[in-house]
Amino acid sequence: MCKKVYIFLHMPLHKRQTLRKKSGRREERGSGALCRSFFIMKILLHMCCGPCAVMPLLRLLEEGHMVSGYFYNPNIHPLAEYLRRREGAAEVAARCGIKMIWALAPEDYSPPEWISLAAGLKGRTGKERCAWCLELRLRRTRALARSEGFDAFSSSLLYSRYQPHELIAAKGEEAARASGEETEPLSGGDPFFYYRDFRADWRKGVNMSKAWGIYRQQYCGCIFSEYERYAAELRESNARLTSSFFP
């Protein structure tokens, strides 16, 4: 890793953001190559699905970063939905020409395990369950980024308007600070969480994923979110059946 990148990677987040803004201004004035070389990184992008990954991938690639995708989402329920989202992620990765890392061990997708862990949070709020679910996925991404020598890790979850954006950012930063817990060998420096607000590209991402024919999901992922998504339909159906039974 060159010295400039090393210094950049070890700066606090607010300094990195200031520097990036300044470099953007300098790039406009024509010294782009120098600035870009300062920021080129090897990034592991956690991909929650295909549609959410389109714009984060395109943005990171156009900035010259070396990006690999990682699909680890044990929260997605049921299996048929999981497979459709994974196929969508594969399609987007192929179109963007990036390498994917798949979590293929049996324990990497085990609904009984995930549900029993989530059930252990009974009595907590939905927000707390989401915090746990995000932490699980981001910590795993960070561990892989660390063992595979990535400079940074990030997540396509930062693109979604429907996800708790601030919570994802906080969990990413927390995961990056989780040094000392890992068992994997370190093959680079400790990767940092590369926070970006990809939501500005929301409309573009929707259009691109539709144009590419990528499967677009209707709910966040877990059985709880699926229930919330269709609860109104259940209520309407209940009302219909009740009125047909008691005309």
Ligand code: SF4
């Ligand atoms: S709603 Fe989404 S983020 Fe929250 S627990 Fe379910 S899958 Fe995870």
